[in-house]
Amino acid sequence: MNIQKPYLLFLGDAHDQLAAKVADGIKQWHPEYCVGQYRMANCHADCQLTDMDIDAAVKAGAKTLVVGVANRGGIISKEWISVLSAALEKGMDLAAGLHNKLSDVPELRALADRLGRNLFDVRHPTQQYPVASGRKRSGKRVLPVGTDCSCGKMYTALAIEKEILARGGKATFRATGQTGILISGAGVSVDAVVSDFVSGAVETLAPANEADHWDVIEGQGSLFHPSFAGVTTGLIHGAQPDALVLCHEPTRTHMRGVDYPIPDIADCMALNLKMAQLTNPDARFVGISLNTSALSDADALALMAELEVRHGLPVVDPFRQGVGAIVDKLAAL
Amino acid sequence: MNIQKPYLLFLGDAHDQLAAKVADGIKQWHPEYCVGQYRMANCHADCQLTDMDIDAAVKAGAKTLVVGVANRGGIISKEWISVLSAALEKGMDLAAGLHNKLSDVPELRALADRLGRNLFDVRHPTQQYPVASGRKRSGKRVLPVGTDCSCGKMYTALAIEKEILARGGKATFRATGQTGILISGAGVSVDAVVSDFVSGAVETLAPANEADHWDVIEGQGSLFHPSFAGVTTGLIHGAQPDALVLCHEPTRTHMRGVDYPIPDIADCMALNLKMAQLTNPDARFVGISLNTSALSDADALALMAELEVRHGLPVVDPFRQGVGAIVDKLAAL
Numbered sequence A, B: 001m002n003i004q005k006p007y008l009l010f011l012g013d014a015h016d017q018l019a020a021k022v023a024d025g026i027k028q029w030h031p032e033y034c035v036g037q038y039r040m041a042n043c044h045a046d047c048q049l050t051d052m053d054i055d056a057a058v059k060a061g062a063k064t065l066v067v068g069v070a071n072r073g074g075i076i077s078k079e080w081i082s083v084l085s086a087a088l089e090k091g092m093d094l095a096a097g098l099h100n101k102l103s104d105v106p107e108l109r110a111l112a113d114r115l116g117r118n119l120f121d122v123r124h125p126t127q128q129y130p131v132a133s134g135r136k137r138s139g140k141r142v143l144p145v146g147t148d149c150s151c152g153k154m155y156t157a158l159a160i161e162k163e164i165l166a167r168g169g170k171a172t173f174r175a176t177g178q179t180g181i182l183i184s185g186a187g188v189s190v191d192a193v194v195s196d197f198v199s200g201a202v203e204t205l206a207p208a209n210e211a212d213h214w215d216v217i218e219g220q221g222s223l224f225h226p227s228f229a230g231v232t233t234g235l236i237h238g239a240q241p242d243a244l245v246l247c248h249e250p251t252r253t254h255m256r257g258v259d260y261p262i263p264d265i266a267d268c269m270a271l272n273l274k275m276a277q278l279t280n281p282d283a284r285f286v287g288i289s290l291n292t293s294a295l296s297d298a299d300a301l302a303l304m305a306e307l308e309v310r311h312g313l314p315v316v317d318p319f320r321q322g323v324g325a326i327v328d329k330l331a332a333l
Helices: A018-029 A054-059 A078-089 A106-115 A153-166 A180-182 A195-205 A229-239 A265-280 A299-312 A324-332 B018-031 B052-058 B079-090 B106-117 B153-164 B177-182 B195-205 B229-239 B265-281 B297-311 B324-332
Strands: A007-012 A034-039 A064-067 A093-096 A117-122 A140-146 A172-173 A213-219 A243-248 A284-290 B007-012 B036-041 B064-067 B094-096 B119-121 B141-145 B170-176 B212-219 B243-248 B285-290
Touching: A007 A078, A018 A034, A018 A064, A018 A180, A034 A054, A034 A153, A054 A078, A064 A078, A078 A093, A078 A106, A106 A117, A140 A153, A140 A229, A140 A265, A153 A172, A153 A180, A153 A213, A153 A243, A172 A180, A195 A229, A195 B007, A195 B195, A195 B229, A229 A265, A229 B195, A243 A265, A243 A324, A265 A284, A265 A299, A284 A299, A284 B106, A324 B229, B007 B018, B018 B036, B018 B064, B018 B177, B036 B052, B052 B079, B064 B079, B079 B094, B079 B106, B106 B119, B141 B153, B141 B229, B141 B265, B153 B170, B153 B177, B153 B212, B153 B243, B153 B324, B170 B177, B195 B229, B195 B285, B212 B229, B212 B324, B229 B265, B243 B265, B243 B324, B265 B297, B285 B297, B285 B324
Parallel strands: A007 A034, A007 A064, A064 A093, A093 A117, A140 A213, A140 A243, A172 A213, A243 A284, B007 B036, B007 B064, B064 B094, B094 B119, B141 B212, B141 B243, B170 B212, B243 B285
Antiparallel strands: none
């Protein structure tokens, strides 16, 4: 899945800023992908981009209109169709990561077919993947893993890619979920892949590369989440990570969506390492990445100092300090 | 997926007995499901059932023609279509577990639609499954897990179901692969389920039950297989097994299809137990099931005695001694 850039970010009728978090993510990590934003009359979000209509966006070079908004149902809204249709008419592709597909909206499907445009439904893999071979590939790979779902794995991966590139190194973020795909313009939603092919999909996503190139693979789920640990296992095995980063949200009291406790950090690291070493015996942890947004500065720093001593690894909050200390460790591998 | 019984087993143009191993499995485990077999002129297999044409099978009460044969490509052969069509015409459903689908053969699809018959493509789940809840269910569950793929998990599960039933207990084999589904007439091919829903599919397959009822869930893959461990993880978590049985083929030198070693038995049991205890903290191993078909009687017995001492668990080859010793342990839980 390779989405053409640059983008016009469609904020639609977002009822608040949080509803536009996909657009926010694209703007934050890749402002250079964004020519502008499209807001409908009743839009309550603003990504601080130039407001454009479809004609202005086309003139500014936009190749794809990206739906960067989720309404309450997470579906394509009827109110959006006229704008999406106009984008197709004027020469753009469409991309979205919602529950229902752009390509299942008959009007959009027919228009795209007639005009030869692409509809990217990034939640829904279209490619066939092989069964994983388990064979070692050249190049280096780092994978954030988590004590839970949604605890900072994508943010950490994007921050690591950015830091390596800023230092003049070679790195590619490899998206494994819909938001990451829309942010980076490529990837595969591994949780939507048929289970037999998850590891093979990740092998395909992060292929052999130059010896000093880092694939920064987006992690998913948690080995301790009773709903999704199978996805996590397949992802770890296909990734063959040389380096792991443990991601953790320290104020969470139970796993997302289920009545299960958050695992102990040492226990979580031990199991992730055990799984990772099946396909890469040299796998090791290089750091801990915390999401301390719910803590005061003082509490966050105290916790980080404590974890650093306890686990003997650099501990960062990418949002507070960046991931320099983790990238130092990667450089030393 | 619930296939109507009894069956006419279709052996087609099997080039040898091994090509009819699905039919052999159905006949072995459920002879009472089989009214007869259908063999074409050039068939080189024989399941020791009465040979019948379609009319005779219908008269004998057959409800479903089950394709119990795999040709070299594992696909539906053109030479079979006239027989399969006749079965539909005369009132039977069709079931198969091949790579291509009965329902993708236009002639069969049209005929089944017109006549209101069912086409069961058991490799391809048709049901939507929920994300797993991880909530404990009533009833007991036992799950065979393996050092590798194809090392006796299905055979062990079927033998345990049969032994519990023979003792007057309550048990249901829960198939998770195409052969098991054809043998038992129900189940879900978990390796063909979208990865997010594997654990939920197994929760659905083995629902809450009477306190003294055993679901005997067919295991898949191995936590140490680099291609399929994600499927195994999802299956273990959805199964919430009270009891685990370790299945092992002692002469195998590497994992099926990949250049990876067979894991140490103790290491394999430890990791399976760790994974199982996430969703059932009381999970424990109750025995080891060996496939010793490649060993002499003396070598097999010596190995079993050695493993019994080393692991402190009953060790059986279901084919040689049956699984009585394992069912004794289940009864004691």
